[in-house]
Amino acid sequence: MSDNNALTRWHSACGKVILFGEHAVVYGVPAIAGGIQQAMRARIIQSAPNEIRVSIPKWSVDVCQGEHRPGTELFEAYLAFLLDKFQLASRGFCLELDPTITHASGLGASAAVAVASIRALADYAKRPLSDEDINTLAFGCEKIAHGSPSGLDNTLATYGGIQLYQRNGEQAQCSALQLAKPFRLLVALSGKQGFTAATVERVAKARAAEPQKYDAIFDSIGNITARASNALQHGELAEVAELMTENQLQLRALGVSCDEIEHVISLAMSQGALGAKLTGSGDGGAVIIAPGASEEKVLAALRNAGVQCFTITLGVRP
Ligand code: MEV
Structure with missing residues (x-):
């Protein structure tokens, strides 16, 4: 127009x-x-x-x-x-x-x-x-x-x-949060759409059926987030990346990961990425990857596999 x-x-x-x-x-x-x-x-x-x-x-x-x-x-x-x-x-x-x-x-x-x-x-x-x-x-x-x-x-x-x-x-x-160092991430699309309302409702129903199990998962995620907040503010980015992978284990336990997401994560990790997890509601959608020094290798492998991706750097002024 x-x-x-x-x-x-x-x-x-x-x-x-x-x-x-x-x-x-x-x-x-x-x-x-x-x-x-x-x-x-x-x-x-x-x-x-x-x-x-x-x-x-x-x-x-x-x-x-x-x-x-x-x-x-x-x-x-x-x-x-x-x-x-x-x-x-x-x-x-x-x-x-x-x-x-x-x-x-x-x-x-x-x-x-x-x-x-x-x-x-x-x-x-x-x-x-x-x-x-x-x-x-x-x-x-x-x-x-x-x-x-x-x-x-x-x-x-x-x-x-x-x-x-x-x-x-x-x-x-x-x-x-003020990051001690810029944090570089790859954002990779799993190729499957994820729908927030449906996934949030599914988690709500699962939690209503088994509150203790789900509240324990939420507590673990809270603990990971607290450690990650500290690590981000101290520039301990390798630890942040490991915590992303730990968070992904909990998201799997919540039942919001899927084969498409797991495929992108294993491909990135096999090429030397330091950590990866789904981002957002899951069941499709995007994956974030902390590539560390292997960024070029991880990007090339993802692109060769037909995965759409882009990079973002958090903690720098626009
Ligand atoms: C969606 O981007 C993130 C969820 O945590 C839902 C929400 O925060 O409203 C899954």
């Missing part, structure tokens, strides 16, 4: 990798996550009068308010929720989104859609919002998307950085 049609500038939001503590964080255990810069941009452009659309060309999404199309339910629901909040339902425009991450990959795409959309709509509605307001509204969107989310994804989408996050009932505590 040409810039002549633009009614606002582009607004951005972060994606995220969860380094430690996914799933356990839903039950009040601390988690550590890092933002993926420039994962999503949104702006408002002209549309036909009285027509309100969401368009995400890279994901082949183009849906009009009131339309119901298979696969676009989430965007329809976000649009309805946000139009009501901004009282924009009577104006014609198109909310255009431009992602650099894939959907259903555990990288916080739905929260990034929410935060970038809120920033663009607030600009269009001339309603300046604080980051705190944006995060609260995005949490509302995440509840539509995922039922009972921890709030970690929308927090990272809003603030980025590296955050130690803990939900405590209706409250959340979040503090930025």
Whole structure:
């Protein structure tokens, strides 16, 4: 779409990798996550009068308010929720989104859609919002998307950085971690989509049936996260990598890993990676790998096997 049609500038939001503590964080255990810069941009452009659309060309999404199309339910629901909040339902425009991450990959795409959309709509509605307001509204969107989310994804989408996050009932505590050294990671897509709402619900049912077993797993994950927080702040990156592998053992015990994820992890470890785990809700989606000195070898092996991957470095200023 040409810039002549633009009614606002582009607004951005972060994606995220969860380094430690996914799933356990839903039950009040601390988690550590890092933002993926420039994962999503949104702006408002002209549309036909009285027509309100969401368009995400890279994901082949183009849906009009009131339309119901298979696969676009989430965007329809976000649009309805946000139009009501901004009282924009009577104006014609198109909310255009431009992602650099894939959907259903555990990288916080739905929260990034929410935060970038809120920033663009607030600009269009001339309603300046604080980051705190944006995060609260995005949490509302995440509840539509995922039922009972921890709030970690929308927090990272809003603030980025590296955050130690803990939900405590209706409250959340979040503090930025200062890394002693930059931490380089490979993010590899398992090739299978992972759906957060379904996986979180499956874990909830399993925990309801066997609370002691699942709470013990969450406690172990909490312990790993605490050790990892300390190691990250002291630059002990080999230990962080080992703790990622330990966290993966617990995620396996929770039943949220799958063959596609395990395949990527074994390939990376066989090439000398120092640690690896799934990131996000699992059952597909992405894997994070601490490659250490073997980065080139691990990347080459993954790419030869047809695995899509990219690198991120946490702990450096953008
Ligand atoms: C999803 O990115 C992470 C989960 O821990 C769910 C949540 O935190 O809401 C699985």
